[in-house]
Amino acid sequence: MEFTKMQGLGNDYVYVNCLRETIKNPAEVSKFVSDRHFGIGSDGLIMICPSKVADFEMQMYNADGSRGEMCGNGIRCVAKYVYDYGLTDKTSISVETLGGIKYLDLTVEDGKVSLVKVDMGSPRLAPSQIPIVPENPEDTRIIDAPLEVEGKTYYMTGVSMGNPHTVVYVDDVKGLDLLKIGPSFENHKRFPERINTEFAHVLDRKTVEMRVWERGSGETLACGTGACAVAVASILNGLTEDRVTVKLLGGDLLIEWDKEADKVYMTGPAKVVFDGEIDLTDIDV
Numbered sequence: 001m002e003f004t005k006m007q008g009l010g011n012d013y014v015y016v017n018c019l020r021e022t023i024k025n026p027a028e029v030s031k032f033v034s035d036r037h038f039g040i041g042s043d044g045l046i047m048i049c050p051s052k053v054a055d056f057e058m059q060m061y062n063a064d065g066s067r068g069e070m071c072g073n074g075i076r077c078v079a080k081y082v083y084d085y086g087l088t089d090k091t092s093i094s095v096e097t098l099g100g101i102k103y104l105d106l107t108v109e110d111g112k113v114s115l116v117k118v119d120m121g122s123p124r125l126a127p128s129q130i131p132i133v134p135e136n137p138e139d140t141r142i143i144d145a146p147l148e149v150e151g152k153t154y155y156m157t158g159v160s161m162g163n164p165h166t167v168v169y170v171d172d173v174k175g176l177d178l179l180k181i182g183p184s185f186e187n188h189k190r191f192p193e194r195i196n197t198e199f200a201h202v203l204d205r206k207t208v209e210m211r212v213w214e215r216g217s218g219e220t221l222a223c224g225t226g227a228c229a230v231a232v233a234s235i236l237n238g239l240t241e242d243r244v245t246v247k248l249l250g251g252d253l254l255i256e257w258d259k260e261a262d263k264v265y266m267t268g269p270a271k272v273v274f275d276g277e278i279d280l281t282d283i284d285v
């Protein structure tokens, strides 16, 4: 199978052009290719597929083989792939995802995509839409709500960007032991479909730094949907303006929540690392 390794702010995936390749068992393939010792090494697998309702379809699998509804860093790389590898000459494209159809604007420099702006759609805040089990059945949002993890009480804000996120604010992002607390958040009983957890620290009204423990992949260097969730949560909690630079371990994303249109926009880079070929005879069965 031919593949292209790409990364968005260090959130790296194995991309496969499924207009040409067929993958019978993507969950198993994702687990295999993601292994950083026995496979290629990545945060998961992203399949670029034909679509009846958009220019392309993105199917995204985490490193543990679970399917993600949406992937912000991934969809920017999909846009770069389809333009740079000649599948389209359009600089505005649509991509079908389990989180809805997304619309992207591509910035092209010297014939290749350097930057992508994504309309990430509307954040979903109702507990049932995230999903997060609310403390009280009548709660319509999860904002600054207590959550006990490993004997400590955190205060979380829940946001869905098509996939589930919970945002907690901490004083020292760098000092967090995510290996210790990340899985306890991910698998907490109040998150029926597990969850992506963002640990955020507001630097000023235009800037937030964060780390993320991703559902199905553990800590990643960046999470595009997570950065959107952090921006929405920060705005909802009155901590920042509607346009926020989110600083992740792998770099910065510019996030804007146009409250009038109720659309979140994410702007960031996408890069090719290398092209390769791998024999999946024993895996893709």
Ligand SMILES: N[C@H](CCC[C@H](N)C(=O)O)C(=O)O
Binding pocket: 011, 062, 067, 068, 069, 070, 071, 072, 073, 074, 163, 164, 196, 214, 215, 216, 217, 220, 222, 223, 224, 225, 226
């Ligand atoms: N782990 C996520 C999918 C990848 C999201 C992230 N890598 C991004 O850039 O948005 C989930 O299971 O919902």
